[in-house]
Amino acid sequence: xxxxxxxxxxxxxxxxxxxxxxxxxxxxxxxxxxxxxxxxxxxxxxxxxxxxxxxxxxxxxxxxxxxxxxxxxxxxxxxxxxxxxxxxxxxxxxxxxxxxxxxxxxxxxxxxxxxxxxxxxxxxxxxxxxxxxxxxxxxxxxxxxxxxxxxxxxxxxxxxxxxxxxxxxxxxxxxxxxxxxxxxxxxxxxxxxxxxxxxxxxxxxxxxxxxxx
Amino acid sequence: xxxxxxxxxxxxxxxxxxxxxxxxxxxxxxxxxxxxxxxxxxxxxxxxxxxxxxxxxxxxxxxxxxxxxxxxxxxxxxxxxxxxxxxxxxxxxxxxxxxxxxxxxxxxxxxxxxxxxxxxxxxxxxxxxxxxxxxxxxxxxxxxxxxxxxxxxxxxxxxxxxxxxxxxxxxxxxxxxxxxxxxxxxxxxxxxxxxxxxxxxxxxxxxxxxxxxxxxxxxxxxxxxxxxxxxxxxxxxxxxxxxxxxxxxxxxxxxxxxxxxxxxxxxxxxxxxxxxxxxxxxxxxxxxxxxxxxxxxxxxxxxxxxxxxxxxxxxxxxxxxxxxxxxxxxxxxxxxxxxxxxxxxxxxxxxxxxxxxxxxxxxxxxxxxxxxxxxxxxxxxxxxxxxxxxxxxxxxxxxxxxxxxxxxxxxxxxxxxxxxxx
Numbered sequence: 001x002x003x004x005x006x007x008x009x010x011x012x013x014x015x016x017x018x019x020x021x022x023x024x025x026x027x028x029x030x031x032x033x034x035x036x037x038x039x040x041x042x043x044x045x046x047x048x049x050x051x052x053x054x055x056x057x058x059x060x061x062x063x064x065x066x067x068x069x070x071x072x073x074x075x076x077x078x079x080x081x082x083x084x085x086x087x088x089x090x091x092x093x094x095x096x097x098x099x100x101x102x103x104x105x106x107x108x109x110x111x112x113x114x115x116x117x118x119x120x121x122x123x124x125x126x127x128x129x130x131x132x133x134x135x136x137x138x139x140x141x142x143x144x145x146x147x148x149x150x151x152x153x154x155x156x157x158x159x160x161x162x163x164x165x166x167x168x169x170x171x172x173x174x175x176x177x178x179x180x181x182x183x184x185x186x187x188x189x190x191x192x193x194x195x196x197x198x199x200x201x202x203x204x205x206x207x208x209x210x211x212x213x
Numbered sequence: 214x215x216x217x218x219x220x221x222x223x224x225x226x227x228x229x230x231x232x233x234x235x236x237x238x239x240x241x242x243x244x245x246x247x248x249x250x251x252x253x254x255x256x257x258x259x260x261x262x263x264x265x266x267x268x269x270x271x272x273x274x275x276x277x278x279x280x281x282x283x284x285x286x287x288x289x290x291x292x293x294x295x296x297x298x299x300x301x302x303x304x305x306x307x308x309x310x311x312x313x314x315x316x317x318x319x320x321x322x323x324x325x326x327x328x329x330x331x332x333x334x335x336x337x338x339x340x341x342x343x344x345x346x347x348x349x350x351x352x353x354x355x356x357x358x359x360x361x362x363x364x365x366x367x368x369x370x371x372x373x374x375x376x377x378x379x380x381x382x383x384x385x386x387x388x389x390x391x392x393x394x395x396x397x398x399x400x401x402x403x404x405x406x407x408x409x410x411x412x413x414x415x416x417x418x419x420x421x422x423x424x425x426x427x428x429x430x431x432x433x434x435x436x437x438x439x440x441x442x443x444x445x446x447x448x449x450x451x452x453x454x455x456x457x458x459x460x461x462x463x464x465x466x467x468x469x470x471x472x473x474x475x476x477x478x479x480x481x482x483x484x485x486x487x488x489x490x491x492x493x494x495x496x497x498x499x500x501x502x503x504x505x506x507x508x509x510x511x512x513x514x515x516x517x518x519x520x521x522x523x524x525x526x527x528x529x530x531x532x533x534x535x536x537x538x539x540x541x542x543x544x545x546x547x548x549x550x551x552x553x554x555x556x557x558x559x560x561x562x563x564x565x566x567x568x569x570x571x572x573x574x575x576x577x578x579x580x581x582x583x584x585x586x587x588x589x590x591x592x593x594x595x596x597x598x599x600x601x602x603x604x605x606x607x608x609x610x611x612x613x614x615x616x617x618x619x620x621x622x623x624x625x626x627x628x629x630x631x632x633x634x635x
Contacts, residue, residue, distance in 0.1 A: 073523065077524070152512070163518060167525075
């Protein structure tokens, strides 16, 4: 009863695979099976669930249905915010595919955001980074010590991102990467302006960042 | 025509009364069957509550009505001869014997089925015409509820009002009956509006066609009032009842659409209906609903708004404190000017030399002997010179007070401004 290979539609098989694996990736050249959303960078395509009518799992709250339980949702989301602060540098663009950042920079940003022992915070955050990578929210390369946004952030609706952009502008800045920045003129000018607008909140945070470093 | 309905109502109780049959057939009824049966029974109980002797006297199984209907149909086919007892039993062979016996006894005792001739040991029976009409009425009520019956009543009453044989008393009775019905209806809707939303959703059909009913009722009211102006008091009652009904149904509809807006659940079907669909649909029907969909493996979802909330609620390095007040003008921080400014020092020395004019000391009243506006400025400058640690001048005041009512400062203490050093 190992199954007749002829009778299985490859489309169905791919969908079943995607269902079991969560958010698997396939090469860009492979066909995307029907009924799935594809999030692609230049090399690979991640297969994600497609939801009707532009809904997201946030709609569960409207139906008073419990979402998937998380151990420490607050901490997980703060780590995600810290990671996005480092990887989503051009905030006017979409978060996906984002850019590569070092894990150390993310941990630094996270330690600057929270109170208490910075070393402990880094250790907690490392665990959360792994959990986020397991569920497709980050792409973590532990050997190289780098990470990128995961394919799931591609499913955020663009009109829900405004508050997140505002938040990320207020977060402490990561240390500049060792590699040269791709376009130095574009970045500072669009970062400088909103910070000037949000001056009362931005200033204490900037002080914290200075103290943390 | 209303009277016709009332007669029909009086004629029906034969099937509204029964003894309880213990009918435990092979397949156990499911919860859904019980619910459906309960709903049907609810209609019966409501309709005949006014006629039943006590609660237990109403049918407690919808099937009992089917027995009565089968019997009546058989009587209609049988013609003038009627049916014998065995024939009746044969017609109702689908039902258990004790159920049949029960129904027959109740129907006979209430006069829906009687002997062809009223004499003892009569074997042939006939059915009453009124009962069939009553049953038709009941079936219609079950099919589309009291709502459409209200439509019919309004239409019939409209015809009655146009009828030349109609008397004012009959019109008044009709209007009062309608007003009472509308009152009760609006009370029921109000209760629903204030009750749980699930119940309101279940009873939503009561809100259908409200506008049309209101229009018809107002037209009828106008017709009555035009033909019999002396009925204005009754018509006022009717009008108030109609408006109350309109308000109540609008409010219930508003609540319903409000809740539909928040839950995005625009289907007003009760859950039982969905469950019945799920049970009765074919496998293909069920599969078609999910055609083209793949269920994702369970994964946490982080909405952008949730990320923002988490960061803002998270522990902070410093306790949140109110922002310090800031000027609306650009602020360049502390001024670089400190007290040791050479120009200010020079200015003061110049003033002191001007006052002394080469002398070593000069009386203060002499210096102030001018108009007070200029004098007080001079006094302030002299005090600054006196207080400045680097300038070799001082002000020395002595006791005494010279009052000069006509002078520019009206009083002055004698004092000198003198040079202390080189």
